[in-house]
Amino acid sequence: MRLASLMTIFDGGLSIRQGMTPVKCDTVRRVPCHRLEPMLLASLIITITLGFVALAWSADRFVDGSSALARHLGVSSLLIGLTVVGIGTSLPEMLVSxxxxxxxxxxxxxxxxLGSNIANVGLILGTTALVSPLIIGSGILRREFPLLMFVVVATGALLVDGTLSRLDGLLLLAGMVGVLAWMAWQSRHARSDDALISRELASAVPAAMPPRQAMLWTATGLxxxxxxxxxxxxxxxALASRLGISDLVIGLTIVAVGTSLPELAAGIASVRRGEGELAVGNIMGSNLFNLLAVLGIAxxxxxxxxxxxxxxxxxxIMTGFMLAIAVMGFLVGQRGxxxxxxxxVLVIAYLAYQGLLFYSQG
Structure with a gap:
C-alpha cells in the first residue's frame, strides 16, 4: 500500500488530523469497518517498528560520519567519545522529542x-544484570550518581510549573555543557580505578574513514x-488515537522502549566483554543526556x-528507579x-509500571 494512500486512510477513516472532515470508514476505498480496523492497527505497528529500525541505523551512521569528521579536524578520541559517541545513543530520543x-x-x-530513563534502569539495566551481575562500585560511578540525582531534582524544579519554556530548555542545555566539561576533566585526570572508562571512551570512537565518505554518512544519517x-x-x-490512550502513555511506553534499544544492545555487549561496570556508566550517562539534552533541545x-x-x-517513578540503583548496589546484598x-526485581517493577499505565487509561 502506498504511503499517500495509507495517510489518506489514517486521516479520513480515523480523523486524527485536526481540521479534517471525518470520513466514515466504509467510504475510504470502500473497505468495511470490521476489515479496516485490523489493517490500520497492523499498518501503524509496522510503521512504528520500521521507524525504530531507521532511527537506530541512521543514528549509527551519523555518529560514524561525524566522529570521522571530528578526527579529520584534529579532535581527540577521548573528546569525541565524550561528546559525539556519548550523545549518539540519545540521538533517537532527542529527535523524537x-x-x-x-x-x-x-x-x-x-x-x-522520562520513559527512556525509566526503561534504562528497569528494563535495560535489569535485563543486563540478568545476563551477568554488574559491578557498580567504582569511584567514577559514585561521583556520577550524586550528579545524576542533582540533575533529577533541578530538572523537576524547572518542570514543576507545568511548562518547559525556552529559558528552561536553555538552562538544561547549559547544564549539559557543564556536565560534558566536567566529564572531560575527570577523564583527563582519571585515577587507576577510572582507567577502564577512559579507555572505553576512546576505543568507542568508530574507525577512521575518508572525508568524503564521512560527510556522506553524516548528511545521510541526519x-x-x-x-x-x-x-x-x-x-x-495515530496509534494513541486509535487505542484511546493519551500521547503521554504512548511516549512513556512504546516510544520510550524503542528509542532505548541502543542502550540495551550496548549493555549486553559490555557484560559479554566482562565490562559490566561500563554498562552501568552508560545507563547513568544516557539518563543525564535524556534530562539535559533531550528535554533541553525540545x-x-x-x-x-x-x-x-x-x-x-x-x-x-523515574526518581524511584534511579534511587533503586544506589539501594541495591550499596545497601542490599553484595556491596557494589x-x-x-x-x-x-527491576524488570518485574518495570513491567508492573507498564501495566499501571495502561490500566489507568481503561
Missing part, C-alpha cells in the same frame, strides 16, 4: 524523555534521523505545556554489585 514538540504533541516529547522521527511521531499519535526549539498530574506520577535477582 523535538519533532513531537514541534508537531504539538508534548505528551510524547515529555513521555519519551536526513534519515529527521524523517524517521517524524514518521514515528505521526504513527505513535524546550529551546519548541516550548510546551503539559498536564502536571501525569508528571507527578511518572517523574516520581547488582545481582541477578536484583535485576529480576
Amino acid at each position: 523535538t519533532i513531537a514538540a514541534l508537531e504539538g504533541t508534548p505528551g510524547i516529547a515529555l513521555g519519551n524523555a 536526513v534519515i534521523l529527521i524523517a524517521s522521527s517524524r514518521i514515528l511521531v505521526w504513527a505513535a499519535v 524546550g529551546a526549539i519548541a516550548p510546551f505545556s503539559f498536564d502536571m498530574s501525569g508528571l507527578a506520577r511518572d517523574y516520581g 554489585r547488582l545481582n541477578r535477582w536484583e535485576g529480576g
Whole structure:
C-alpha cells in the first residue's frame, strides 16, 4: 500500500488530523469497518517498528560520519567519545522529542524523555544484570550518581510549573555543557580505578574513514534521523488515537522502549566483554543526556505545556528507579554489585509500571 494512500486512510477513516472532515470508514476505498480496523492497527505497528529500525541505523551512521569528521579536524578520541559517541545513543530520543514538540504533541516529547530513563534502569539495566551481575562500585560511578540525582531534582524544579519554556530548555542545555566539561576533566585526570572508562571512551570512537565518505554518512544519517522521527511521531499519535490512550502513555511506553534499544544492545555487549561496570556508566550517562539534552533541545526549539498530574506520577517513578540503583548496589546484598535477582526485581517493577499505565487509561 502506498504511503499517500495509507495517510489518506489514517486521516479520513480515523480523523486524527485536526481540521479534517471525518470520513466514515466504509467510504475510504470502500473497505468495511470490521476489515479496516485490523489493517490500520497492523499498518501503524509496522510503521512504528520500521521507524525504530531507521532511527537506530541512521543514528549509527551519523555518529560514524561525524566522529570521522571530528578526527579529520584534529579532535581527540577521548573528546569525541565524550561528546559525539556519548550523545549518539540519545540521538533517537532527542529527535523524537523535538519533532513531537514541534508537531504539538508534548505528551510524547515529555513521555519519551522520562520513559527512556525509566526503561534504562528497569528494563535495560535489569535485563543486563540478568545476563551477568554488574559491578557498580567504582569511584567514577559514585561521583556520577550524586550528579545524576542533582540533575533529577533541578530538572523537576524547572518542570514543576507545568511548562518547559525556552529559558528552561536553555538552562538544561547549559547544564549539559557543564556536565560534558566536567566529564572531560575527570577523564583527563582519571585515577587507576577510572582507567577502564577512559579507555572505553576512546576505543568507542568508530574507525577512521575518508572525508568524503564521512560527510556522506553524516548528511545521510541526519536526513534519515529527521524523517524517521517524524514518521514515528505521526504513527505513535495515530496509534494513541486509535487505542484511546493519551500521547503521554504512548511516549512513556512504546516510544520510550524503542528509542532505548541502543542502550540495551550496548549493555549486553559490555557484560559479554566482562565490562559490566561500563554498562552501568552508560545507563547513568544516557539518563543525564535524556534530562539535559533531550528535554533541553525540545524546550529551546519548541516550548510546551503539559498536564502536571501525569508528571507527578511518572517523574516520581523515574526518581524511584534511579534511587533503586544506589539501594541495591550499596545497601542490599553484595556491596557494589547488582545481582541477578536484583535485576529480576527491576524488570518485574518495570513491567508492573507498564501495566499501571495502561490500566489507568481503561
